[in-house]
Amino acid sequence: MTQIHVRARPGDVAESVLLPGDPNRARRIAEEYLEGATLYTEHRQLLGFTGTYRGVPVSVQTTGMGCPSAAIVTEELARLGAQTLIRVGTLGGATPVVKPADLVVATASVPNDGTTRQFLGGAPYAPAASFEVVEAAVRAARKLGVPHHVGLVMTEDAFYASTPEHAWLWASRGVLGFEMEASAIFLVAAQHGLRAGCLTACSNDIGDPQLVPDDVLAGGVDRMIRVALDAIVTLAGG
Numbered sequence: 001m002t003q004i005h006v007r008a009r010p011g012d013v014a015e016s017v018l019l020p021g022d023p024n025r026a027r028r029i030a031e032e033y034l035e036g037a038t039l040y041t042e043h044r045q046l047l048g049f050t051g052t053y054r055g056v057p058v059s060v061q062t063t064g065m066g067c068p069s070a071a072i073v074t075e076e077l078a079r080l081g082a083q084t085l086i087r088v089g090t091l092g093g094a095t096p097v098v099k100p101a102d103l104v105v106a107t108a109s110v111p112n113d114g115t116t117r118q119f120l121g122g123a124p125y126a127p128a129a130s131f132e133v134v135e136a137a138v139r140a141a142r143k144l145g146v147p148h149h150v151g152l153v154m155t156e157d158a159f160y161a162s163t164p165e166h167a168w169l170w171a172s173r174g175v176l177g178f179e180m181e182a183s184a185i186f187l188v189a190a191q192h193g194l195r196a197g198c199l200t201a202c203s204n205d206i207g208d209p210q211l212v213p214d215d216v217l218a219g220g221v222d223r224m225i226r227v228a229l230d231a232i233v234t235l236a237g238g
């Protein structure tokens with residue numbers, strides 16, 4: 001049966017899936033990193049492609065921005081048979097320790113979003129990445145010589161509500177940066193017994209309208225994608 005938003009059928013989606021927020025990033029991953037990638041859905045611009053990487057079947061599925069969309073996509077991927085989900089996104093740095101375009105491997109997310117709140121009905125919960133995904137990503141980053149940070153991120157809804165003061169407060173609690181999908185992906189994946197992770201490249205400092213220059217960010221995104229794909233090969237037993 002096709003899904004309501006991810007218009008695909010079981011068999012269209014690989015067990016291993018990369019999850020960018022941005023459809024253009026999904027297309028770039030499919031065209032530049034995967035072999036033989038074909039488009040299986042473009043409904044609502046949630047572009048999804050399946051190809052292979054070093055012989056391992058891999059899909060790349062756009063989540064859109066924010067937890068409501070990411071939770072829908074994660075739920076539907078679970079119904080379509082996905083097993084391992086790795087977000088490949090961007091993040092606003094909360095601390096000067098995280099430099100422009102740096103790779104951040106999330107261990108868990110502070111869930112400052114309405115989607116996980118609705119799912120959980122107010123129950124305390126810690127949306128966390130799967131240990132195997134974190135381990136495989138860190139190993140891949142070390143192997144490829146990609147500098148990286150490993151730790152907490154915060155997932156939030158209101159991009160423009162974040163201020164430097166808010167970032168400093170959460171940095172003092174160990175948060176490396178803010179993004180908008182990880183908590184929902186971690187929770188929905190856990191509800192289905194799937195493995196999930198979140199890799200991000202730092203695109204700006206929180207509260208700073210200045211983006212990292214395009215060429216610098218593109219380098220960080222490229223390193224993040226190569227680390228994520230290497231981790232997928234390891235997790236697939238390759």
Ligand SMILES: O=P(O)(O)O[C@H]1O[C@H](CO)[C@@H](O)[C@H]1O
Pocket residue numbers: 020021022064065066088089090091159179180181
């Ligand atoms: O670059 P992506 O993956 O979209 O991730 C980040 O960028 C968007 C905000 O600009 C949000 O989706 C946030 O999580």
Ligand SMILES: O=c1cc[nH]c(=O)[nH]1
Pocket residue numbers: 090091092093159178179180203204205206207
């Ligand atoms: O959620 C996000 C993502 C990138 N940059 C930000 O400032 N916030």
